[in-house]
Amino acid sequence: MGGSAGAGLRGRSGRRAAAVARPLVDTDGSTLAEPLTPRTDLPAFPTSSVDGWAVRGRGPWRVVGRVLAGSTPAPLTEDDTTVEIATGAMVPDGATAVLRVEESTTVDGLVSGVPRAAPEWRKPGEEAYADEELLPAGTPVDPAVIGLAASCGHDTLRVRRAPRAALLVFGDELLTAGPPAAGRVRDALGPAVPAWLRRYGCQVRPSDVVGPVADTLPAHVAALRSALANADLVCTTGGTMNGPVDHLHPTLEALGADYVVNTVAVRPGFPMLLARLSDHDGRVRFVAGLPGNPQSAIVALVSLVAPLLAGLQGRSMPVLPQVTLAEAVPGRGDHTHLALVRLDRAAGVARPVRHVGSAMLRGLAGADGFAVIRPGTSGEPGDRVPIVPLPLLPGERVS
């Protein structure tokens, strides 16, 4: 479902966020715009992996000096000589072995011992050769990648600019403060969707979150036109159906948008849509229509928006992990059922959660993701099924 949408979007639009050079420390969460290659062999020089003696010849060895990490040693030119060496120091040219200090004896300035058969130093290029591709373009940058890039000698990385997203919330019945009452409900998506979008790598400024937009067609058209001016992606919530004040489809028509996806055979969330607009200068922007029912909006985020953002950032589509169901999960006829589940990490299974009506968010707040129950099937205990994960952080949902 989401996978094919993501691949198609990237291929058809041919639009990725621009590449920018960023200081290494500012790259966490971004995406490599070009392959990561070392600037030198790694290690760049023969490096002692122990504290001891760099020796030449069979010994015993006469001590002629000392080499610490961080300097270039003079070569060992004479047999039966040695220099004291520290872990991480460059092994001098001419050395034939490194002897561990704890496996040596020193008497009257003469060192004896038997070096181990396996070399006690790291050879240049042992980890990587200069210009070898270590990670491809499209790799998400995480702290491990940052550390590797630093060890490769990089001060900056070329990464994709974060896609810029905006959110328009539709619905005159929505309150932005206080408890629900008198036929009005709290806007749950205006506060939540930007936070989800940021977890998918988007930049969303507070001023790019607008709403509730008045339930009239002119107000919708004006709000969408204005949001598109600065965004790569505008998400909207509500108004995807054909109710008396559902204006999203007429708004897209008024702006000349093309549908990429218009409804998906999934429950909940089927009225979701994705549309595309092209500028006269060729700039492509996307509109994701998230259904108004709050859980359905999140289904649309994981199904349409996450693959789109992966494509815009030049990332590949994640492979969906498989989980084992601990309990039965009903199917939804000829639709895919995306069923909220919580991972039981100790037991290695996934359990359906309660309170999962499409108008509810209680189940989502305790779930790890959506188990995929394919059309025409139902989930039975013991079945292995794919899970579409929520973009949770370490420490969330772990207890």
Ligand SMILES: Nc1nc2c(c(=O)[nH]1)N[C@H]1C(S)=C(S)[C@@H](COP(=O)(O)OP(=O)(O)OC[C@H]3O[C@@H](n4cnc5c(N)ncnc54)[C@H](O)[C@@H]3O)O[C@H]1N2
């Ligand atoms: N005749 C039919 N009516 C509906 C159908 C259908 O098949 N035939 N499908 C239902 C389904 S399923 C969904 S999902 C909704 C989608 O409707 P819209 O995208 O047009 O959304 P709205 O009508 O604007 O709102 C639906 C519901 O969600 C509440 N809502 C909206 N925005 C928010 C928000 N930001 N925070 C909290 N709650 C929100 C809104 O008050 C409504 O209760 O259509 C069904 N109807």
Ligand code: MOO
């Ligand atoms: O499909 Mo609606 O999106 O079930 O709530």
